[in-house]
Amino acid sequence: MKKQVKVGLLGLGTVGGGVYKTLLKNRVTILERTGCAVEVVNVLVRDREKERGFVIDDKVLCLEPQELLGDEQIDIYIEVIGGIHPAKEIIEAALTSKRHVITANKELMAKHGAQLLRLAEQNGVHLLFEASVAGGIPVIHMLQGYLTANRVHEISGILNGTSNYILTEMTKTGRSFPEVLAEAQALGYAEADPTSDVEGYDAAYKLAILTNLAYDACVEVEAIDRQGISAISGHDLLLAERMGYAVKLIGHVQEQDGAVQLSVKPRLLPSAHPLARVGDVFNAVTLRADVVGDLTLIGRGAGELPTASAVIEDLTALLTQGDTIRRPSWKRPLAAAAKRPEQTGCYFLSLTSCPEQAQELALAVQRAVESAGGLVADYRTAVAADGLHHAWLLGGVTEEQVHRTVEYSSQIVAEPLSTLLLNVEGEIKTGVKWEAEASGYETNARYA
Structure with missing residues (x-):
């Protein structure tokens, strides 16, 4: 890579601002470690007049993608505008013009990553995307670089910081999902429309990217078995906690007999599980491989600086490694494997009834489970x-x-049951533990 490197930045919001400020703040460190002086020469924005909270020369701002793409001095484009359009068209044009691209766009990479990676290879340039999964956690570099001699058998992870924050706060305070969601929105952890975060779409995009990297495949996002957290109540979390479990939204992929099972669902994890203790907006990913065994990476999964860090690490990789960077091979079409025949497992079942019917309901569930050969x-x-x-x-x-x-x-029962069914990680011990007799139920002040 030449000594003077010119960067075009697409987007100057939270992440784009973090990238711009970090490149200025650490420009001497980057020069010393890479031998390259990096300069942002053109920035695509929607509004030149917007107050940004930091100083930037108005001359580098532009409003039209074509102006940015037509700037021939640019060596590397960094895309942090998100979404499919116009990001996809801009990246395609940049790659076709034989210039490298770094993106933080998880949805785009999950849905069109294979196509864009082929285009990059055809034009002899790189498309890097560390920031698209788990913010500042270097899980993509781990899969793409460090574990090249390993076969990955399983990936489990907390891949969405918003959902993890909501579940953590609901567990700690006993507040309802709507209450904590509103707080997360006020703090900037959740979007005005939180659907992608709380219904598991965001985590599914990230799981698809990790799966493609781990298995050199191209999975369909729509084929991932997905369930969000919006139906979970504070009481569900309280009761799971009393049983010795934490509820986490887990992205999970496992290879079996050449096929993969993919899911994004809330699961009960034993309190000793490494992911059970990951709270707040933190992300965590556990990789299970044949040689190295289990690796768990934990860090902030979103935000200005963690995501900016991942973007800039991709940039320094380009500056120092260039053509030696391993190209992902997402060329093998791979739909999520069909569900296996029904197998016995462990489940958390939550139902709500009036107190007068509690004993009858409890006995009905016990009889039904035992008649099916199961246990409570x-x-x-x-x-x-x-x-x-x-x-x-x-x-x-x-x-x-x-x-x-x-x-x-x-x-x-006389009224319809409010029902929640979640998978439980690991084995459970046999035997029945009754918390209270039918004549008296425990009340917790946090949840009453």
Whole structure:
């Protein structure tokens, strides 16, 4: 790479501002470590007059993508505007003009990454995307560079900081999902439309990218089994905590017999699990490979500086490694494997009823589970304004059998049941632990 490197920056919002400020602040360090003087010479923005909270020369700002793309002095483009359009068209034009691109765009890479990587290879340039997954955690560099001699068998991770913050605060304070979501929005952790974060779409994009890297594949995002966190109540989290578990939104992929099973779902993790202790807006990824074993990486998954750090690490990789950077091979079409035949597993079942029907409901669930050959390993209750919340830890049953249990139990109570069913990580111990007798239920002040 030449000694003077000119950068074109697409977007000057939270991440773009972080990239610009960091390149200015650390320009001497970058020069000393790479031998290259980096200068941002053109920045695509929507509004020249916007107050940005830092000083930037108005002369480098432009409003039209064509002005940025037509600047022949630019060596590397950094895209941080997000979304599919116009980011896709701009990146395609930049790659076609034989200039490198660095992107933080998870949705674009999940849906069109294979196509864009082929275009980059055809034009002899690189498309780097470390910042598209888990912010400042170098998980993509780990998969693309460090683990080249390993076969990755499994990936599990907390891939969305917003959902993790909401679940953490609900668990700590007992507040409802809407209350904590509103707080997350006020703090800037959640968008005005939080659907992508809380319904698992954001995590699914990131899981698709990690899967493609780990298995040299090209998965369809739509094929990922996805469930969000919006149906989880504070009482569910309380009862899971009393059972010795934490609820986390987990992206998970596992290879079996040449196929992969992919899911983004809330799961109960044992309190000793390394991901169970990851709170707030932090992300974490556990990789399981045949040679190195288990690796867990933890760090801030979003925000101005963590994401900017990932972008700039891609930039320094280009400056120092150039053509030696390993190109991802997302050339093998791979849909998510079909669901395996129903197998027994462990589940957390939550139902809400009026207190008067609690004992009858508890016995109905126990009878239905035992008749299916399963076991009730734990049973807990919590009183709330909308009724009595029940939670069961079930083992040795299939998901279909649990659904049939709910159908059977719904015939016992007068009102429709409010139901939540989550997977439980790991094995559970046999035996039944009853929290309270039918005549008296424990009330927690945080949740009552």
